[in-house]
Amino acid sequence: MTTLPQPPDILSAEFAADPYPAYRVLREYYPLLHDKGTDSYLLSRYEDVQRAFREAVFTTDNYAWQLEPAHGGRTLPQMSGREHSARRALVAPAFRGRELQERFLPVIERNARELIDAFRDAEEADLVAQFATRFPVNVIVDMLGLDRADHDRFHGWYVAVVGFLANLAQDPAVAAAGRRAGEELAAYLRPVLRERRAAPGDDLLSVLCAAEIDGTRMSDQDITSFVSLLLAAGGETTDKAIAGTFRNLLSHPDQFAAVRADRTLVPVAFAETLRYTPPVQMIMRQPAEDVTVSGGTVPAGSTVTCLIGAANRDERRYARPDEFDIFRTDLTAANAFSAAADHLAFALGRHFCVGALLARAEVEVGINQLLDAFPTMDFASGTAPAEAGVFTRGPENLALRLTPAAAPGSDRGLTARRPGGPRTSP
Template sequence: MSAPDILSPEFAADPYSAYRTMRDEHPLIWYEPMQSYVISRYADVEKAFKDPVFTSRNYDWQLEPVHGRTILQMEGREHSTHRNLVAPAFRGRELAEKFVPVIEQNSRELIDAFAADGKVDLVDRYATRFPINVIVDMLGLPKTDHEHFHRWYTSIMGFLSNLSGDEAVMADGIRTKGEFSDYMIPIIAARRENPGDDLLSTLCTAEIDGVRMTDHEIKAFCSLLLTAGGETTDKAIASLMSNLVAHPEQLEAVRADPSLIPAAFAETLRHSPPVHMIMRQPSEDVELSGGTVEAGTTVTCLIGAANRDPERYADPDSFDVHRSDLDQGRAYTAGANHTAFCLGRHFCVGAMLARTELETGIAQLLDAMRDIRFTDGTPPPEHGVFTRAPSELRLTFTPA
């Protein structure tokens, strides 16, 4: 059987069947349209994320045109220093004390707007709005600018997922970079002069060994946070709720025991990850299943394939919040045994923020909605290749 075509309509409709073929028969593919090798086995994707020979130099052309230079492009000491500048705001006490109330309020406001209706498209009314609103509020920016951020977010994600190279999409993303910079740089300058208690002020004042982030580094991080934090949480909410409604017994187990929400989120990250592919670039020739990857070439790591590798998981195509081969203790750390947040030194710095948003949001949704079912009677299809989730989630429910 020939290797699946990543940009084909058949692949977009059902990547999981293609992933099986890739893992079994084509673990290493040179894909000409993307000028990239493609890998699909868990062991290979894990190696690409953990082995120091794999760099993130691909982000120089993949991210920089739309974000500017971000922490993802950095390596070694520079990366460690910048990661340590931003990480404290996304873990432990600071996250809990400063931003949990922001998360709770934003979720509640969105739910209150539809809770009495008995029906909702959860993607449109909640999932696409909740994480972006949280990020805007964490940064201490005006609520009146939420719609600007939704537009910028959509444009930047279009640029990043533009695997076919559509020139109009590229131009819109680059134009958004300019608009976002024009908006953020004066605000950053003002926060340096008069810092407050918000995340943007924290970024402006953070210092390690005399090193501070420049205005453009802060702007680039905010741009990255907007898309990486928005897109992953947005799609995780839609996929998690769809998975639970499709498995009523698991939905009721989570409703009865909200401490299972992190397990349901971790299993969604494995089974239906928001991001299906991440790229890396080796600094020297490296051996993977199926052959040698040359130094300097791009490697596309298929998270969606790795996370359903039967060599790693029992019954990998089944959704199971009680799964015993997914390490819940490490699911939101760099040592996780799923690949949805990457692994190793470039593990997602916002993983705990995402977990906190999901724990809060799903708990509030289940409190507000009883007897939840798909309005059309069946789970909605997933959409997307680079990122993937239901594009709408029409639910009917009994108001609590």
């Protein structure tokens, strides 16, 4: 008789240290498990998580308690039907196509360059503290056309709001800090919005103030909640994706050498990182009616925790799922940043991440500029640092030994590589 392993506890220290063995147990023996610690039903297989993201029966009603208190109002992910399609149509154009390339790519390039310049001549740097965690927040502040002197202030709000969203154990101090950050951010933005409505500029806040679809416009509350969401979701994904991509590549020197030699592999390495070590490990849903999945039935109205980190390593979907391999044939980089993605890191369907292309642009610019600035880099300790986190996950630090690039005179550091393209002057 085969003895079943004990169901994993996703709030345990063992799980936090390394969730991937627990994910294997869940997929194999407990594809549907009611987790008492979070009072939610865990889905771990690719097919089931994919269904939860695509099928309308799995609603986002759970975001009323999970997101709204920190963001200060209803946000795009918790909307549905016409309300969702109208709001998404208002914000989406700023994060794709010509708008992204012409208006905001220079902002991304400048912020990457400025952060790298601060340690460009260093022989060692912490890529998380000195680059990854600051870069996306700084970009968002500048896209919004806000005071660059407030970069640190926004970083503090970002940390607090992300802490609220990741607070699976419901620590009251963490929850209070997240709510307070949301309130402070909204108070900061309200007078700025009055100014932008009266005298619009070419920044993202002005775009959001002026956007109109079928007579629908965004209120101040809509915009402040969206900015809070953008700060948290946009910052956390890019922050951990950059650090995770370097950690994964440096742990596989042959693949790192391949990416350095052929920069068209940068988005491929990013896509494989999203599969192998997704920054967001889990997303919740709430079924409107009883739903049958692998292992049983999820009751209507319950909370479903979709374990992206488990589904993205499902052996039913991927060959050698526990191996990082940028050359794998069962992941297509060409659609990795669209709603047709082969991985689940950005969700799927109607709630596919609206900022996926912004994240791609930030990660590609950041990685390319770092590779340009440092011809050699390696782990300062000789080994890869551990990852940390349960709801979101990535290295807390990434100390690297660096060899700065030799550059002639004052031209040093004044070039940038655009995603997928040649060097250009900023």
